[in-house]
Amino acid sequence: MAGDGYRLVIGNKNTSSWSLRPWLALKQAGIPFEEVGIDLRASDMKEKILAHSPAGKVPVLWAGDLMIWDSLAILEFLAERHADKDLWPADDDARAVARSAAAEMHSGFQALREHCPMKILASEPKDDLLGPVEADIRRVVSLWTDCRARFGAQGPYLFSRFSIADAMYAPVASRFRTYVPDLAAFGDDGTAAAYIDTLFAMPEIADWIDGARSEGKAAG
Structure with missing residues (x-):
């Protein structure tokens, strides 16, 4: 097939x-x-x-x-x-790290998920975040920065080319845009912010957002 x-x-x-x-x-x-x-x-x-x-x-x-x-x-x-x-990186080391990052997203970050649910159309910056949420944000920022430093020299995604790892973290990028637009306080040297911009510059993400708006109009 x-x-x-x-x-x-x-x-x-x-x-x-x-x-x-x-x-x-x-x-x-x-x-x-x-x-x-x-x-x-x-x-x-x-x-x-x-x-x-x-x-x-x-x-x-x-x-x-x-x-x-x-x-x-x-x-x-x-x-x-x-x-x-090529939905996974071709390089063995990069692929192993990409799978680990995707699996960590799949099973972790419960505090971020619970307290900052995805609302891709919303802008609701939070002044106060619970400690476990802050810890999740710091971990994501650190993970993205490490992946970009080690494997991102040939392109703008976590492993240079778009991969499953990017698909897994796209909703997290949306959460950050909604609730934590400035990640500097969480250790971001600009890498995470640039990565979020990369994801939201994708035409596919623009199509998804257009679909969300259309659903909202239909519901209204």
């Missing part, structure tokens, strides 16, 4: 951070897919999701009659199925 028959089920574009991750990778790689949006605020949301996945969560990727129901699993599936798209 070369992408034909892919169907990606996602939630609201303003808030569904996990949906953004595989959507961004598919779009950036130019892999065709059908997009199915579910309003996570609707009273029948659960029933609509269950119609696509017994796990009851989004995103879900259908590849023909094969269902993949976790964001990182979807991204790994796409990397294996479309090796020509």
Whole structure:
């Protein structure tokens, strides 16, 4: 299969951070897919999701009659199925670090997720942040800075070229733009800010934001 028959089920574009991750990778790689949006605020949301996945969560990727129901699993599936798209770095060391960074995002940063949920259309700078949130922010800034220093000399992304690691951290960049627009107090020497600008300069991110605005108008 070369992408034909892919169907990606996602939630609201303003808030569904996990949906953004595989959507961004598919779009950036130019892999065709059908997009199915579910309003996570609707009273029948659960029933609509269950119609696509017994796990009851989004995103879900259908590849023909094969269902993949976790964001990182979807991204790994796409990397294996479309090796020509180079969704992981080619260099062994860079790939190992990229996988570690993606896995850390997948399993960590609970405080940041809980207290700074993705609102990609919003600007709500926070003056006071809980200690665990500040610790998460410092860790992300440090991680991005290290990846860029070690592997980013050939391009503007974490590992020079766009990779799954960038897809995993795009929603975090959105959180920072919404809640913590100035990262200098968290150890940023300008690297993290420049990286956020790189992500938000992507036409795919612009398309996602346009979709979030359209959903908001439809809901209003």
